Amino acid sequence: MNGRTFPIERIEKDGNNCMAARIECCQCEAVSYSSSRGGLSPKAHEQHFRAQGWSVGNGPRRDMCPECQKRKPNLKVVKMEPAIKADAPREMSREDRRIITSKLDDIYLDGRYSVPWTDAAVARDLGVPRAWVAEVRDQFFGPEGSNPEFDEFLVKAAPIIAEMRNLHKSVHSQLEQCRAITTRVEEIERMGRRIEKEIGRA
Numbered sequence: 001m002n003g004r005t006f007p008i009e010r011i012e013k014d015g016n017n018c019m020a021a022r023i024e025c026c027q028c029e030a031v032s033y034s035s036s037r038g039g040l041s042p043k044a045h046e047q048h049f050r051a052q053g054w055s056v057g058n059g060p061r062r063d064m065c066p067e068c069q070k071r072k073p074n075l076k077v078v079k080m081e082p083a084i085k086a087d088a089p090r091e092m093s094r095e096d097r098r099i100i101t102s103k104l105d106d107i108y109l110d111g112r113y114s115v116p117w118t119d120a121a122v123a124r125d126l127g128v129p130r131a132w133v134a135e136v137r138d139q140f141f142g143p144e145g146s147n148p149e150f151d152e153f154l155v156k157a158a159p160i161i162a163e164m165r166n167l168h169k170s171v172h173s174q175l176e177q178c179r180a181i182t183t184r185v186e187e188i189e190r191m192g193r194r195i196e197k198e199i200g201r202a
Helices: 042-051 066-071 094-107 119-126 130-140 148-201
Strands: 008-013 016-024 031-035
Touching (some): 008 031, 119 130
Antiparallel strands (some): 016 031
């Protein structure tokens, strides 16, 4: 192979005109020359540019000067690890079902949980998914239903929540009235200061 070919131009070197091969950076357009004195081959010009620190590509658009090579990010090839396949969710075994059923026998009475039990509480107590507890309860006992303790809470909380909402509305209304009064007071104060100035000039 004869190597890359480079355009030949006439340049002035050491006060004399000579022919030289030209290379241009594809990034910053910096230029360098390799003298053709002695009839150097394209391969010799390529070796000259490489010796000067140039990256010589397979075409002009891939040539890069030493300075731009320093600024070029060093891309590191990262080897991709194969994706780890997630384990399938554990299925409820016969023993798991037996343990959940035994627990519900003790705490699910008269079509409802006894205080303070719920599906979530049973799941936490046994260390099993809540869905398992719900499945066994629906199949052998009945709906989750309500919890007496929660029912009592809702009964006591309802009037308090309603009172707080009414209070919020009342406070909001009073706040709007205060803003309106403040605006009127500021207007009267401005009028008073203007009148004082007028009287003072009189």
